Amino acid sequence: MHSSILSTLAAAGAAGGPPAWIQYLPFxxxxxxxxxxxxxxxxxQQKEHKAKLxxxxxxxxxxxxxxxxGKVIxxxxxxxxxxxxxxxxxxVVKSTIVEVMGVKPAND
Structure with a gap:
């Protein structure tokens, strides 16, 4: 009895199952x-940062x-x-510079 249920389920799954490639579609x-x-x-973002540096x-x-x-000397x-x-x-190591704000005004 046990083997007849398994063989019935296996035959039903093999006959109408979707193609195997559809299982990989969500991934x-x-x-x-x-x-x-x-x-x-x-x-x-990394490319822009590298260009800034x-x-x-x-x-x-x-x-x-x-x-x-600070001001770059x-x-x-x-x-x-x-x-x-x-x-x-x-x-400082240039890679640790986070932001380049431009030229500082002359009245420092």
Whole structure:
């Protein structure tokens, strides 16, 4: 009796089941949604940040990851020297610069 129920269910499932590729369709749809909602915007944001860091020049006002705001005095390939107060200069890694705010006004 037990084997007859299993054989009946197996025969019913094999005869009218959907194609195998339809089972993978939700996973493919989730991958596409993840690409457009998460991965693609993040890649765009990283590209913009990299362009900002490449455009840093002497005189720009920047904000570091630690929250220090200062004026760029000297720029190197990987470092930037930032003046955070009168005659107080710190050397920061360019990748830790979060925001480039532009040129500071002349009346500092």
């Amino acid at each position: 493919a749809a989730m991958a596409v949604i993840m690409w457009f909602l998460i991965i693609r915007p993040q890649m765009k 490449a455009s840093i020049t002497r005189g720009n006002e920047v904000v570091t990851g630690g929250g220090l705001v 000297k720029v190197d390939e990987t470092y930037a020297e930032v003046e955070i107060a009168a005659n107080v200069r710190v050397k």
